Structures are given as C-alpha cells and as structure tokens.
Amino acid sequence: PAEMVRVTPFLLVLSLALVAQGLSDRKCVLTGQWKNDLGSNMTIGELQGNGAFSGTYLTAVSMSPKILESPLLGSQQHTNQPTFGFTVNWTFTDTTSVFTGQCFVDDEGKEVLKTMWLFRLHADSVQNNWNATLIGTNTFTRLHRQKQ
Ligand SMILES: *[C@@H]1O[C@H](CO)[C@@H](O)[C@H](O)[C@H]1NC(C)=O
Ligand SMILES: *[C@@H]1O[C@H](CO)[C@@H](O)[C@H](O)[C@H]1NC(C)=O
C-alpha cells in the first residue's frame, strides 16, 4: 500500500504528460470550411504537394455595401501545426488583404487558426498612403464540427 501511494501520483503525472504531448503532435489541417469571430466564412481547398492552396473568402464585414465571395491564394509549411499565409483578392472593392497565422490543435483537441491580417485600402495619391493600411486579428474555427 505504501508503494501504491508513491506510484499513483507518478502515473498521473506521466499520463497528463502523454495527453499534452499527444495534443501538440496532433495534426491541424487547413483544408475545409472555417468561420471566424466576425462571422466571416472561408473555404480552403486541397493542399498541393508544395504546401500551396487556394480557396474562397466570404466576409461578414465590409466598408462597401456590396459583398461578394472572393478568391484567396496561400501557402503553408510542412509541420503538424503549420504556419501559413494567404492573400485575399477582394472582387467587390479595389482593396487587398493578407493574412498570416498558425493552425493549432487546442487543449480540447479542436483545430483553431490564429491569424493576423493587414488590410490595404486604395489611396488616391501617395500623400494619402500614410493611413491606407489597417491591421487586425481573427480566430477561425471549423464551420462544421469534423467527424473524429
Ligand atoms: C457563413 O456560413 C453560415 C452557415 O452556412 C451562414 O449561416 C452565414 O450566414 C455565413 N456567413 C456569411 C457572411 O455569409
Ligand atoms: C482578382 O480579382 C480581380 C477583380 O475581381 C479578378 O479580375 C482577378 O481574376 C482576380 N485574380 C485572382 C488571381 O484571383
């Protein structure tokens, strides 16, 4: 019984360590449908062998009254929880967005994309360049829960 008392906490620590290890090894896959904290939707297609991907972005927020689904083009690194970047070529304005981020598996085993973006407005002249770029963050989760 004295032995049990010493062994049990050790096994608990070991199993917690294995669970934590398991999550950081889990693979996060960009392909699929995502939604972000603003209600925007994004679909990313199959990855090419070199990590390049394309997809579509449907924003929930815009400075223009009209919103259309717009194409995106990006690439990712080859790791289990990869860093990535993509450009959105907005089809309904003369503006451009670039996103960069990382695909994580969180503590609950759910995939999450943590991103930062730059949003480039069209300035009329170089004198108006100074205030033409906005910066922000977005967190994406799967639009539909993946089958495990
Ligand atoms: C994103 O998709 C959901 C589910 O299909 C839909 O309810 C929502 O309106 C979409 N968002 C936009 C900005 O279209
Ligand atoms: C970018 O958007 C423009 C304007 O809508 C469109 O003509 C062009 O084909 C798009 N290019 C890419 C690479 O998506």
Ligand SMILES: *[C@@H]1O[C@H](CO)[C@@H](O)[C@H](O)[C@H]1NC(C)=O
């Ligand atoms: C940026 O500042 C210029 C004045 O330098 C102003 O005319 C313009 O409307 C501003 N643009 C934005 C997007 O606020």
